[in-house]
Amino acid sequence: xxxxxxxxxxxxxxxxxxxxxxxxxxxxxxxxxxxxxxxxxxxxxxxxxxxxxxxxxxxxxxxxxxxxxxxxxxxxxxxxxxxxxxxxxxxxxxxxxxxxxxxxxxxxxxxxxxxxxxxxxxxxxxxxxxxxxxxxxxxxxxxxxxxxxxxxxxxxxxxxxxxxxxxxxxxxx
Amino acid sequence: xxxxxxxxxxxxxxxxxxxxxxxxxxxxxxxxxxxxxxxxxxxxxxxxxxxxxxxxxxxxxxxxxxxxxxxxxxxxxxxxxxxxxxxxxxxxxxxxxxxxxxxxx
Numbered sequence: 001x002x003x004x005x006x007x008x009x010x011x012x013x014x015x016x017x018x019x020x021x022x023x024x025x026x027x028x029x030x031x032x033x034x035x036x037x038x039x040x041x042x043x044x045x046x047x048x049x050x051x052x053x054x055x056x057x058x059x060x061x062x063x064x065x066x067x068x069x070x071x072x073x074x075x076x077x078x079x080x081x082x083x084x085x086x087x088x089x090x091x092x093x094x095x096x097x098x099x100x101x102x103x104x105x106x107x108x109x110x111x112x113x114x115x116x117x118x119x120x121x122x123x124x125x126x127x128x129x130x131x132x133x134x135x136x137x138x139x140x141x142x143x144x145x146x147x148x149x150x151x152x153x154x155x156x157x158x159x160x161x162x163x164x165x166x167x168x169x170x171x172x173x
Numbered sequence: 174x175x176x177x178x179x180x181x182x183x184x185x186x187x188x189x190x191x192x193x194x195x196x197x198x199x200x201x202x203x204x205x206x207x208x209x210x211x212x213x214x215x216x217x218x219x220x221x222x223x224x225x226x227x228x229x230x231x232x233x234x235x236x237x238x239x240x241x242x243x244x245x246x247x248x249x250x251x252x253x254x255x256x257x258x259x260x261x262x263x264x265x266x267x268x269x270x271x272x273x274x275x276x277x278x
Contacts, residue, residue, distance in 0.1 A: 018197055021197045021200050021201075022197050025192055025196050025197065026190060026191050027189060029191070029192040030187075030188075033190060042192070043192055043196070046192060046196070047196075047199060047203060050200045051204060051207065054207075109182065109186070110182075110186035111186075113182055113183060113187075114186050114187070117186075117187065132186075132187045133188065135184075160179065160180070
């Protein structure tokens with residue numbers, strides 16, 4: 001139970017919690033950012049997720065558990081936030097990329113793809129992000145989202161088909 | 174599992190990004206605010222403490238009522254005592270009058 005001890009120890013000291021934040025901030029922020037396509041909202045969600053982690057730190061049994069927990073909670077929080085924004089009719093897909101980092105040579109292509117991903121239905125969007133950002137297998141995505149592996153596979157296929165269609169339409173236009 | 178060009182592009186477009194600089198500090202600040210709020214609310218939110226306060230309040234109210242009731246009774250007793258003294262004094266005076274009349278008779 002070495003891993004368990006190390007996480008339990010991290011619960012006791014603020015320094016280790018800081019390290020957890022620094023280690024996983026890119027993962028948590030990017031999951032929320034690619035889903036919401038809004039940096040400010042993604043930062044808010046990411047902060048909330050880490051605050052929640054701080055409250056549940058003693059329940060973490062291993063570093064692998066921490067990563068699983070963070071991905072699961074971030075996915076759920078991002079979906080909740082997207083629904084909340086939809087209700088408030090605030091869905092504002094960013095028209096431009098991050099102003100702090102202007103697009104590089106293939107930046108426009110990435111931005112276009114991100115916009116297309118942001119336009120997918122929420123479940124398909126989350127499956128695509130977990131698959132290609134986090135490099136997860138369908139079985140791992142199924143465990144995270146509490147759905148069957150077949151559901152994940154069909155959502156993945158539908159999302160890729162939709163993305164190809166949309167990319168084709170944009171190209172023709 | 175080989176990836177087609179779209180999947181390769183997705184992998185590239187959806188790569189991880191860092192949040193704005195100072196993210197960990199902002200999380201730490203929010204944790205500190207939450208802990209301070211919890212610390213302040215800690216005592217008053219203890220369920221046992223709430224019960225103790227409620228019981229003490231009940232005891233205080235009952236004691237107050239009893240004390241007030243006792244005071245009223247005491248005042249009534251004092252008034253009755255005064256009336257008895259007055260009656261005894263009157264009776265004594267009457268007796269003295271009667272005694273002097275009998276002696277003079």
